[in-house]
Amino acid sequence: MTEIASEVLIRRLADWGVDTVFGLPGDGINGIMEGLRRQSDRVRFVLVHHEEAAAFMAAAHAKATGRIGVCLATSGPGGIHLLNGLYDAKLDHQPVLAITGMQETSVLGTGYQQEVHLDRLYEDVAEYNLVVDNPAQLPGVVDIAIRTAYARRGVAHLCLPNDVQVAPADADPYQHVAPARPPATAPVYLSPPGVPRQEDLRAAAEVLNAARRPAILAGAGALHAREEVLAVAETLGAPVIKTLPGKAVIPDDSPYAVGGIGLLGTKPGEELVEDCDTLLMVGTNFPYTKHLPEPGKVRVVQIDADPARAGVRMPTEVPMIGDAKEGLAALLPLLHRTDDRAHLEKYQKAMAEWRENMAALENPERAPIAPQYLIGCVDRAASDDAILTCDSGTIATWAARHWTIRGGREFYLSGNLATMAPGLPYAIAAQLAHPDRQVIAFIGDGGFAMLMAEFLTAARLGLPITVVVNNNGSLGQILWEQMVLGYPEHGVRFGAPSSDFSAWARSCGGYGRKVTDPAEVNEAVRQALAHPGPALVDVDVDPNEPPMPGKVARDQAVKFAEAFLKGQPHKAAIATTLFKDKISQLGR
Structure with missing residues (x-):
């Protein structure tokens, strides 16, 4: 059987350690699908x-493995x-x-069926296109x-016309110059050095050692640097703020x-944020x-792997380029331990009060069911190495505040695109990558409905x-955003008939x-987690449960009140829910 170019493509992916390709076939990639069939023992x-x-x-x-993800689609x-x-x-x-895929090269430019020049469409999204x-390429x-x-931490795109996909692997119709022939050995990616320059480390240490009220802001770039973040926090007596994509950097009960x-x-x-005099930003471009x-x-001191991002968000006195783990490890010996723990203890006390208030909202007695209680049940029932994936919207608020990072738990969502669905x-991919771990998707009804067919993929x-x-029958985040802008809600509630996605799951x-x-919530969650499929x-x-900010700004409160005065159609139910929230907190 003659080896085709698509087989070379898939075999090289396997050489890179790619073991999974996610996709949907079509007549524009039949050759690539044949390459996958021939290499199915590897990919x-x-x-x-x-x-x-x-x-x-x-x-x-x-996100879940640190290795390149691969997806495949037709022309x-x-x-x-x-x-x-x-874009996510x-x-x-x-x-x-x-x-x-793409149409055969002989028909390009003729307005052939499905002729979309995807390389042009992908010009913004792709780092390599x-x-x-x-086939000689x-x-x-x-x-x-x-x-x-890998190097640019982004998307690469390869588009193969149909005739190239099925051409003999050694075909070289032009033969102008000898093509590049990489070695047959397994390729590797050599990451750049991760330790910042010594002069930057010394300058950073000088700033941090002079801090009286330090704070650390840690993001997704520090997920692999938990011990180093905690060690620097201990040395400086610095409370640690976590971005949502970086929620698993340190445990929530730290x-x-x-x-x-x-x-x-x-x-x-x-x-x-309002109180600190020095901020150490680690692995984040918040x-x-x-x-x-x-x-x-x-x-401000910042450690970031990308020189283009250092100092983008804040005037930064010492920007350092390097890996979060290696950079903090190199910085640590230069730091002086702060014996005065008053600053840290102030925020430990504030967090203890915050946790009590959040726990009070997980009230099992409330009807309708409080979303905080639902995610609280998930949090208590899940294992210590569970992976939670989350959609965008109000559910992200409940997960941020009531999904507790402890042990080896992880948390993934669309951080910067913040797309629905x-x-x-995410849960399917995480489960395939970590078959022995518990994987939970916490999703709103709006986001689930968009790609609910993939539950059938999981079943298959x-x-x-x-x-x-978390079914609230609405696009909840937009509802509250409208109100914060001072507008009565419009076009955000789905109305009757109410959805029952459990029937789809059973089908x-x-x-x-x-x-x-x-x-029934607690028992239902535990039974679902125990189910083998x-x-x-x-x-x-x-x-009508509002995802209130941690600290309500005056302008937000004013706009919220204006929305009520303008005729908010559900103001009685919203007011009742807010009253119940406050009663729950006062009752602790």
């Missing part, structure tokens, strides 16, 4: 129901569908390779694409943790500058993921249960 193809899900799965694979509409998931990878700096028009361009994705900042953050985190310290009022595809693969649908052959009674619990929660 698994995961068939999905929508290409957007394939791209989300590739991004999640990269035209298939490649277009990948884009949202690819781009904005969260995850290495992903997208492989797409190539139409392969000669393979496998060299595969190496370049993957190295670029004496240094003060939660997050921003709309999904904590009151102690927000107060620390975009919401209005939640960072006022420029000029704090001294990745929670379920026999994956024991647990899906928990797929999985476990499905609908819950409307708060007395895919399970789904659809829980009707209070649609």
Whole structure:
């Protein structure tokens, strides 16, 4: 059997350690599918129901493993569908390779069916972007694409026309010059040195040693540096703020943790930002500058792997380029231990009070069901090495505040794109990457409905993921954003008939249960987690529970009140829910 170019492509992916490709076949990639069939002992193809899900799965694979994720789509509409998931990878700096098809080279430019020049469409999303028009380019361009994705922490794209896919592997119709021939040995990616320059380390230490009220802001770039972050926090007596993508940097019950900042953050985190005199930013490019310290009022030190990002968000006195783990390890010996723990103890006390208030909101007596109680049940029932994936919206607030990082737990969501619908595809990819761990998707009804067909993918693969649908019958985050802007809500509630996604789960052959009674929540969650295959619990929660900021700003309160005065249609129910929240907290 003659070896075809697509077989060379897939074999080179396997040489790079790629063991899974997520995708959906089509007539624009039949040759690549044949290459996958011939190399099926080395590379698994995961068939999905929508290409957007394939791209989300590739991004999640990269997040959960640190290795490049690969997705595959046919020409035209298939490649277009990948884009949202690819932008998720781009904005969260995850290495992903997208492989797409294209019409035969002889018909390009003729307006042929599904002729979309995906290389042009991908110009913004891709760090490396190539139409392969000669089999001789393979496998060299595969190496370049993957190295670029790793080096630039982003998306690479290879597009293969149909005739190139099935051409003989050694075909070289032009033979102008000898093609690059990479070695047959397994390729490797050589990461750049991770230790910042010594003069920068000394300058950073000088600033941090002079701090009286230090704070650390740690992001996703520090997920592998838990021990080093804790050691620096201990030395400086510095409370640690975590971005949401960096939630698993340190445990939530750590004496240094003060939660997050921003709309999904904590009151102690927000107060620390206003109070600190020195900020150490580690592995984060936190975009919401209005939640960072006022420029000029704090001294800032930053460690970032990308020179382009250092000093972008805040005037930074000492920007350091390097890996978070290696950089902090090199910085630690230069730091002086702070004996005065008053600053740290102030925020430890504030966090203890915050945790009590959050626990009070997990009230099992409330009806309709409080979403805080639902995620609290998930948190208590899940194992200490569980992986939680989350959609965007109000559920991200509940997960941020009530999903506790302890032990080896992890947490993944669409951090910077903040798109709806990745929670379920993320869970599938994480379960495939970590088959022995508990994987839970915490999803809103709006996000689940977008890609709910992928539950059938999980059932077909026999994956024991647990899906928990926080069903408030609305696009909850937009509802509250409208109110904060001072507008009465409009176009955000789905209305009748109410959804029952548990029926869909059962029709797929999985476990499905609908819950409307708060007395059933805990048992339903535990039964779903114990189920050996895919399970789904659809829980009707209070649609009027507001995802209030950790610290409500005056302008937010004014706009909220204006929305009520303008005729908010559900103001009585919202007021009742807010009253119940306050009663729960006062009752502790």
